[in-house]
Amino acid sequence: MSQSELSVGVFDSGVGGLTVLRALQERLPHEHTVYLGDTARVPYGTRSQAVITRYALGNARFLMSQRIKLLVVACNTVSAESLPALRAAFDVPVVGVVEPGAQAAWRAAGGGAIGVIGTKGTVSSRAYQKALAALDPSVVVTARTCPLFVPLAEEGWTDGEVPRLVAERYLAPFRAESISTLVLGCTHYPLLRDAIAAALPGVALVDSARAAADAVAEELGARGLLRSSGEPQHRAFVTDLPDSFAAVASRFLGRAPGHLEQVDVSV
Amino acid sequence: MSQSELSVGVFDSGVGGLTVLRALQERLPHEHTVYLGDTARVPYGTRSQAVITRYALGNARFLMSQRIKLLVVACNTVSAESLPALRAAFDVPVVGVVEPGAQAAWRAAGGGAIGVIGTKGTVSSRAYQKALAALDPSVVVTARTCPLFVPLAEEGWTDGEVPRLVAERYLAPFRAESISTLVLGCTHYPLLRDAIAAALPGVALVDSARAAADAVAEELGARGLLRSSGEPQHRAFVTDLPDSFAAVASRFLGRAPGHLEQVDVSV
Numbered sequence: 343m344s345q346s347e348l349s350v351g352v353f354d355s356g357v358g359g360l361t362v363l364r365a366l367q368e369r370l371p372h373e374h375t376v377y378l379g380d381t382a383r384v385p386y387g388t389r390s391q392a393v394i395t396r397y398a399l400g401n402a403r404f405l406m407s408q409r410i411k412l413l414v415v416a417c418n419t420v421s422a423e424s425l426p427a428l429r430a431a432f433d434v435p436v437v438g439v440v441e442p443g444a445q446a447a448w449r450a451a452g453g454g455a456i457g458v459i460g461t462k463g464t465v466s467s468r469a470y471q472k473a474l475a476a477l478d479p480s481v482v483v484t485a486r487t488c489p490l491f492v493p494l495a496e497e498g499w500t501d502g503e504v505p506r507l508v509a510e511r512y513l514a515p516f517r518a519e520s521i522s523t524l525v526l527g528c529t530h531y532p533l534l535r536d537a538i539a540a541a542l543p544g545v546a547l548v549d550s551a552r553a554a555a556d557a558v559a560e561e562l563g564a565r566g567l568l569r570s571s572g573e574p575q576h577r578a579f580v581t582d583l584p585d586s587f588a589a590v591a592s593r594f595l596g597r598a599p600g601h602l603e604q605v606d607v608s609v
Numbered sequence: 610m611s612q613s614e615l616s617v618g619v620f621d622s623g624v625g626g627l628t629v630l631r632a633l634q635e636r637l638p639h640e641h642t643v644y645l646g647d648t649a650r651v652p653y654g655t656r657s658q659a660v661i662t663r664y665a666l667g668n669a670r671f672l673m674s675q676r677i678k679l680l681v682v683a684c685n686t687v688s689a690e691s692l693p694a695l696r697a698a699f700d701v702p703v704v705g706v707v708e709p710g711a712q713a714a715w716r717a718a719g720g721g722a723i724g725v726i727g728t729k730g731t732v733s734s735r736a737y738q739k740a741l742a743a744l745d746p747s748v749v750v751t752a753r754t755c756p757l758f759v760p761l762a763e764e765g766w767t768d769g770e771v772p773r774l775v776a777e778r779y780l781a782p783f784r785a786e787s788i789s790t791l792v793l794g795c796t797h798y799p800l801l802r803d804a805i806a807a808a809l810p811g812v813a814l815v816d817s818a819r820a821a822a823d824a825v826a827e828e829l830g831a832r833g834l835l836r837s838s839g840e841p842q843h844r845a846f847v848t849d850l851p852d853s854f855a856a857v858a859s860r861f862l863g864r865a866p867g868h869l870e871q872v873d874v875s876v
Contacts (some may be wrong), residue, residue, distance in 0.1 A: 490760045
């Protein structure tokens with residue numbers, strides 16, 4: 343089997359990474375994919391770096407056993423903490439969501455101020471702030487948490503008054519700061535794109551999921567590993583019972599997740 | 610030191626149990642209390658029963674070391690899963706939140722239909738349904754999850770349009786079912802009492818926190834262990850960094866939590 347026939351592996355602490363998988367499948371429609379949602383150990387955001395890295399290595403080891411040519415870390419927390427350990431442990435290229443998101447934001451901002459929204463873990467890790475400062479030490483970045491966005495996305499409350507009012511309340515301070523660009527720094531937030539855009543007219547929204555999909559396309563292209571024709575196969579695994587995952591998954595993925603199986607990846 | 614001078618110990622997986630502590634301090638204003646929030650391992654709801662019981666035993670062991678005369682399990686998940694193990698392991702009386710809440714609801718309902726709201730873990734454990742069926746096999750109980758209530762309470766968004774609209778959306782189905790009584794089966798929900806009451810006019814709201822405080826008063830009274838005069842001492846411990854706990858705690862407790870210390874209770 344040629345290397346390009348191998349799958350792209352994607353893992354996340356739960357269901358949110360399916361927005362990254364979706365962006366990947368739209369950007370590279372012929373690639374085989376295999377997804378792992380570590381639903382038994384979600385959320386990662388409150389755990390120590392050592393624990394997060396141990397979980398990440400276990401997830402990656404499972405995906406390697408499924409024969410992958412590239413590993414996508416769809417979880418912002420893991421992308422912020424554990425990429426060096428993953429790159430040291432495995433031979434395949436590893437793509438996170440933070441660096442591609444920061445690069446896309448920096449290009450879109452054109453020197454303007456940048457806002458970042460994410461979970462408490464992502465914001466307090468300062469991962470996006472650090473990645474942006476590495477690109478341009480003079481860039482002005484403000485980051486805020488939006489804790490209600492995750493349950494709104496999981497409940498499917500993405501239209502109407504409630505998300506509009508919640509987005510207005512969280513995002514109004516960014517208007518006062520005249521940001522030019524906002525990074526959706528949590529995998530759940532693309533589902534609330536319309537409500538977010540309505541609260542920040544004229545602000546460019548950068549979706550880390552799409553930015554990561556672009557980075558995967560670039561990486562595979564550079565290595566001659568693209569699968570450019572033929573029907574793809576998509577598989578998905580979870581570490582807890584599949585039922586509640588399946589109920590939410592189609593909202594994040596835009597279609598039913600297909601083959602779904604429970605696995606134990608604990609180490 | 611007389612036995613009645615010992616503290617009442619309360620633990621929860623995080624900050625929510627402070628509503629139980631608050632009800633306890635209002636009901637028994639002279640009791641010394643010691644609170645443990647296992648913030649490093651929150652949330653418990655997604656974990657297996659074996660893991661939850663292991664965590665509960667570790668938490669209780671720590672509180673025992675602080676010299677307590679009674680243990681309150683403020684966490685609905687632990688109350689549903691681990692009371693027998695706690696009662697077997699320790700000599701002090703153990704009071705959970707589910708049984709007192711179910712009893713108060715049954716008395717308030719007077720034969721009418723009862724609604725229960727809680728987290729996914731609590732609802733799918735069917736703990737309240739089982740406790741109510743044990744009191745009266747003919748009672749009609751409907752239970753629903755309200756995932757947005759927890760972040761609304763933690764954000765302090767308890768007044769205004771957003772909680773009103775969210776409560777209306779979650780609770781309207783109970784109106785169609787003509788329930789007489791609703792159990793607030795999650796420690797966070799008392800903060801949203803006004804919004805909940807507005808969505809269900811004429812429905813009696815049963816607060817498991819208050820019901821648990823009544824059960825503690827009864828238990829201590831029956832054993833001659835009440836401390837009925839003098840200034841109380843209140844201490845609080847958390848297992849993760851205290852900062853984010855302290856920020857939210859006063860909202861749940863109605864005052865600053867006082868002495869707050871980080872401890873390791875892992876076993």
